[in-house]
Amino acid sequence: xxxxxxxxxxxxxxxxxxxxxxxxxxxxxxxxxxxxxxxxxxxxxxxxxxxxxxxxxxxxxxxxxxxxxxxxxxxxxxxxxxxxxxxxxxxxxxxxxxxxxxxxxxxxxxxxxxxxxxxxxxxxxxxxxxxxxxxxxxxxxxxxxxxxxxxxxxxxxxxxxxxxxxxxxxxxxxxxxxxxxxxxxxxxxxxxxxxxxxxxxxxxxxxxxxxxxxxxxxxxxxxxxxxxxxxxxxxxxxxxxxxxxxxxxxxxxxxxxxxxxxxxxxxxxxxxxxxxxxxxxxxxxxxxxxxxxxxxxxxxxxxxxxxxxxxxxxxxxxxxxxxxxxxxxxxxxxxxxxxxxxxxxxxxxxxxxxxxxxxxxxxxxxxxxxxxxxxxxxxxxxxxxxxxxxxxxxxxxxxxxxxxxxxxxxxxxxxxxxxxxxxxxxxxxxxxxxxxxxxxxxxxxxxxxxxxxxxxxxxxxxxxxxxxxxxxxxxxxxxxxxxxxxxxxxxxxxxxxxxxxxxxxxxxxxxxxxxxxx
Ligand code: B12
Ligand code: SF4
Numbered sequence: 001x002x003x004x005x006x007x008x009x010x011x012x013x014x015x016x017x018x019x020x021x022x023x024x025x026x027x028x029x030x031x032x033x034x035x036x037x038x039x040x041x042x043x044x045x046x047x048x049x050x051x052x053x054x055x056x057x058x059x060x061x062x063x064x065x066x067x068x069x070x071x072x073x074x075x076x077x078x079x080x081x082x083x084x085x086x087x088x089x090x091x092x093x094x095x096x097x098x099x100x101x102x103x104x105x106x107x108x109x110x111x112x113x114x115x116x117x118x119x120x121x122x123x124x125x126x127x128x129x130x131x132x133x134x135x136x137x138x139x140x141x142x143x144x145x146x147x148x149x150x151x152x153x154x155x156x157x158x159x160x161x162x163x164x165x166x167x168x169x170x171x172x173x174x175x176x177x178x179x180x181x182x183x184x185x186x187x188x189x190x191x192x193x194x195x196x197x198x199x200x201x202x203x204x205x206x207x208x209x210x211x212x213x214x215x216x217x218x219x220x221x222x223x224x225x226x227x228x229x230x231x232x233x234x235x236x237x238x239x240x241x242x243x244x245x246x247x248x249x250x251x252x253x254x255x256x257x258x259x260x261x262x263x264x265x266x267x268x269x270x271x272x273x274x275x276x277x278x279x280x281x282x283x284x285x286x287x288x289x290x291x292x293x294x295x296x297x298x299x300x301x302x303x304x305x306x307x308x309x310x311x312x313x314x315x316x317x318x319x320x321x322x323x324x325x326x327x328x329x330x331x332x333x334x335x336x337x338x339x340x341x342x343x344x345x346x347x348x349x350x351x352x353x354x355x356x357x358x359x360x361x362x363x364x365x366x367x368x369x370x371x372x373x374x375x376x377x378x379x380x381x382x383x384x385x386x387x388x389x390x391x392x393x394x395x396x397x398x399x400x401x402x403x404x405x406x407x408x409x410x411x412x413x414x415x416x417x418x419x420x421x422x423x424x425x426x427x428x429x430x431x432x433x434x435x436x437x438x439x440x441x442x443x444x445x446x447x448x449x450x451x452x453x454x455x456x457x458x459x460x461x462x463x464x465x466x467x468x469x470x471x472x473x474x475x476x477x478x479x480x481x482x483x484x485x486x487x488x489x490x491x492x493x494x495x496x497x498x499x500x501x502x503x504x505x506x507x508x509x510x511x512x513x514x515x516x517x518x
């Protein structure tokens with residue numbers, strides 16, 4: 001049977017990284033079936049184009065995964081596919097919580113022939129076998145023989161054949177620059193960000209988060225060997241293709257068991273399996289100096305920290321008072337000293353937020369080493385304690401906000417500001433953080449760092465801006481580069497000097513790459 005796994009686009013950003021679920025399910029598919037993958041964020045398609053592709057390729061089963069934010073788009077695609085008689089299975093965090101909606105059991109239209117609830121590692125082969133026999137059931141649940149929920153173990157873990165997969169749709173190097181960089185860019189013809197999970201689950205139970213409910217509070221890990229082996233294979237691929245690969249450890253809280261994280265990082269170092277990597281780690285776990293040393297030595301470059309708010313009252317409201325705003329600066333300094341940057345995530349529109357929250361937060365950020373801040377508004381996803389609390393209090397203004405998705409617009413009224421005010425605060429925070437002036441300031445503050453670090457920081461800032469400001473066309477990018485021409489020009493000149501020096505094999509190349517102050 002020929003199967004297509006499809007992830008819908010979010011309409012705002014080009015995806016910087018493939019979705020792991022597709023590659024995981026592909027690896028878990030019995031070998032007699034062929035699996036094709038399309039990520040709409042990397043390869044946007046209309047309903048008609050997707051249906052045509054399915055017809056041309058004679059696809060017999062389509063699996064669609066989607067977060068809440070993309071689910072309306074996923075339903076539209078599913079409707080078009082089902083209309084031509086091809087069965088659709090849906091899975092992922094949204095349909096797990098809203099299975100009746102996907103199956104049309106809530107009085108609305110039906111979008112899927114079957115849904116896979118929760119983690120589908122063990123149910124997927126059953127779904128495929130049932131579909132091949134033409135006997136799809138409506139609901140697949142990960143349960144044991146007694147009907148009790150069973151979380152898949154991550155030992156053993158399937159080997160995702162990254163070294164042979166076609167990742168062309170996810171190459172982050174813009175097409176126009178590829179041939180030039182292939183010839184002269186010393187291994188920068190391709191740049192891929194690859195998702196790897198080393199474990200699942202987080203017991204912290206923050207009120208707005210689906211993770212504790214979805215993956216359970218029992219944390220499961222892969223073996224160190226299996227993670228190290230995956231990194232080594234990726235490293236080999238990067239070398240063979242003369243390209244760059246960075247890894248995103250997508251664990252919800254990569255250091256949730258510090259002892260185990262340290263042992264994994266030590267094994268990565270011992271096996272010389274380092275690749276530049278990023279991961280999500282909560283601020284409280286970054287107090288440990290040895291951990292941060294190991295992060296740096298094992299290739300850690302960017303750490304995503306869910307800071308959420310600088311107001312302890314807000315953090316207490318959402319059950320996240322293990323975050324201590326008073327220690328954010330020290331945590332960031334600890335990372336920065338090792339040349340590790342933080343992606344700091346903030347949520348506005350919490351119950352204790354008032355107008356001016358953007359300015360207050362930006363003032364704090366300005367006192368830290370440069371970070372890549374991201375801002376969103378408090379959003380209640382189905383299945384979270386927040387959704388239940390706001391629903392019970394009658395505070396949801398758009399209870400099924402995903403069917404009428406509006407980026408950065410709240411679906412409930414905060415207590416101390418309006419929905420419009422919250423939206424303006426988010427807008428202000430993005431505009432200020434990623435203005436050409438802020439980008440220049442951030443680069444000036446790390447002027448003593450190596451040129452590749454500074455280049456990476458600038459490129460990251462230009463990409464991160466795209467989470468909020470649509471940056472999909474060549475015109476958007478040309479405008480952006482023109483706005484940031486000063487730092488771009490300065491770094492380009494420096495990089496060109498370095499390139500020429502390296503070509504002449506002169507000792508100057510070494511001098512240029514050395515930090516100015518050490
Ligand atoms: C990596 C990640 C991202 C990446 C996504 C890009 C990428 N290429 O992966 C980035 C960082 C960009 C991101 C962004 C966002 N994310 Co995110 N992200 C994750 C994270 C940490 C890991 C996802 C993952 O790969 N998990 C591991 C795989 C194996 O699990 P899985 O995807 O759930 O798949 C399993 C099952 O669900 C099922 N399954 C999934 N799909 C399908 C499909 C079929 C057909 C079948 C049969 C089964 C199936 O089988 C899989 C194996 O068991 C999750 C949390 C988590 N641990 O899952 C949050 C998560 C998915 N993100 C979440 C959110 C809210 C967001 C944002 C909206 C945050 C924001 N406010 O901006 C944005 C929106 C993105 C956008 N603009 O499109 C929520 C989604 C909640 C929801 N109900 O939708 C999650 C669950 C985290 C949370 N805090 O609750 N995210
Ligand atoms: S620490 Fe992160 S992953 Fe864990 S429950 Fe809180 S928000 Fe979710």
